C-alpha cells in the first residue's frame with residue numbers, strides 16, 4: 263500500500279469514530295441519532311479547503327467557517343434550532359488531530375471552563391492547529407472528497423446525504439463564479455451573461471464577490487454587523503436588477519444593509535455622479551420619519567478599496583433615472 267493511501271486510511275479511521283453525543287431522544291434518524299456538530303464543522307472545513315482558504319495546518323474560527331456551519335445546520339436540522347460552532351471547535355481537541363491555540367495571555371483562562379460561545383471562543387483562542395495528515399488530505403481534491411463521503415456516510419441518513427453534497431458543490435461553483443467575476447473586472451474583460459448557470463449559483467457567486475469587496479459594510483450608511491454564527495446585516499444588491507440587466511459584474515453591485523437595500527430599491531436613496539448618497543424628497547413626505555437616512559445625504563459612499571471595483575456610473579445613471587424618486 264502506498265504511503266499516501268495509508269495516511270488517508272488512518273485518517274478516515276479516526277474521522278468515522280468521532281466522539282459525539284448519542285442520544286436517541288435528542289438526535290433523530292437524520293443524523294443517525296448522533297450530534298452532528300463535529301461532522302458539520304469538518305464538512306465546513308472541507309469547503310474552505312476546496313476554495314484554497316486553508317494554506318497552513320491551522321483553522322481559524324472565521325466568519326466564513328461559521329457561515330458554512332450554520333448553512334449545513336439549517337439545511338437538515340429542525341426549524342427553530344441553531345447549531346453553535348463553538349462546541350465542536352472546542353471539543354474536537356479530544357480527537358487527536360486538533361489542538362486549540364490560545365491567544366497570548368489567555369493560556370491560564372483555558373483550563374478554567376469549557377468554551378460555549380463563539381464570542382468567548384474567539385476571545386480566548388486564535389484557532390486550532392490540525393495534524394499535518396489532515397492538512398495534506400483536505401488540500402488534495404481526491405482525498406478531500408473521500409473524507410466528505412466518509413463523513414456523510416457515517417453521520418447522516420441516506421435521505422439527507424444528497425442535500426449536503428449538493429450544497430457543498432453549489433457553494434464551490436458559486437465561489438468559482440465569484441472568482442471569475444472579480445478576475446474579469448481585474449482584466450477589464452467584456453462581460454458575458456452566464457445564462458447557463460443555475461440561479462442559486464449566480465446569486466451566491468455575485469453575493470460572495472460583492473461581500474469580499476465591501477467586507478460586509480453597507481455602501482450607503484457604513485454599518486457592519488456580523489453575528490458569531492455567520493449572519494451579516496448586509497446583502498448584495500444589483501444596481502440594475504438582474505432581471506433587467508443580466509449583469510452580475512461587481513461594478514453593478516453594492517453591499518447594502520436591509521434598510522438601505524429597501525430604500526435603494528424603492529427609490530428613497532441613490533448614488534450621485536460624485537459617489538455621494540442621494541436621498542429622495544419623498545423621504546421627507548409628511549407620513550415619513552426617515553430618521554438616520556437624512557443624516558447620510560450627500561455623504562460619500564463607502565467604496566471598495568480598488569478603483570476598478572467602484573460602481574459603474576452607467577448603472578448608477580440607470581438607477582437615478584429609473585428608480586430614484588426626485
Ligand SMILES: [Zn+2]
Pocket residue numbers: 480481482483484485518519520521522523
Ligand atoms: Zn445601510
